[in-house]
Amino acid sequence: MPEGLSREEVEALHDAQIERYGGSPGLRDPGLLESALAQPLQELFGQLRYPTVPAQAAAYLYYLSRAHAFVDANKRTSLSCALVWLALHDLRLRLSHEELFDLTLAVAQGQLSLEETIARFENAAW
16 A cells, blocks of 8 residues: 555644644544545555545545544645645646635535545646
8 A cells, every 4th residue: 555644744734734824733533633544545455546646635635624633724734735745746736725725615614525526636736
């Protein structure tokens, strides 16, 4: 199984968001964080459930924002993780800051399904 973002890396991204933009620090539920981090690179019958990097990044955004594992900054952290995952694979999204904000909010509020989120990432990745 490929190696994804570690809990320590995600917590560091979260801490950076809190330090830069404010909010309450802390991890609310370690189990929820671990579960969310396991999803993007999950394998079923020896095949990655999300076989493309954009789909994996979308899964980071979706599962982390929906898990609410942190006390605060869950949306910011989930978007940071998705963008970092893309950057680690030399990819970016052709979305404005406003589009990223709207996308992240829609995912966190349950207005976009995982499949819709993946489609947005697949279409916007370059």
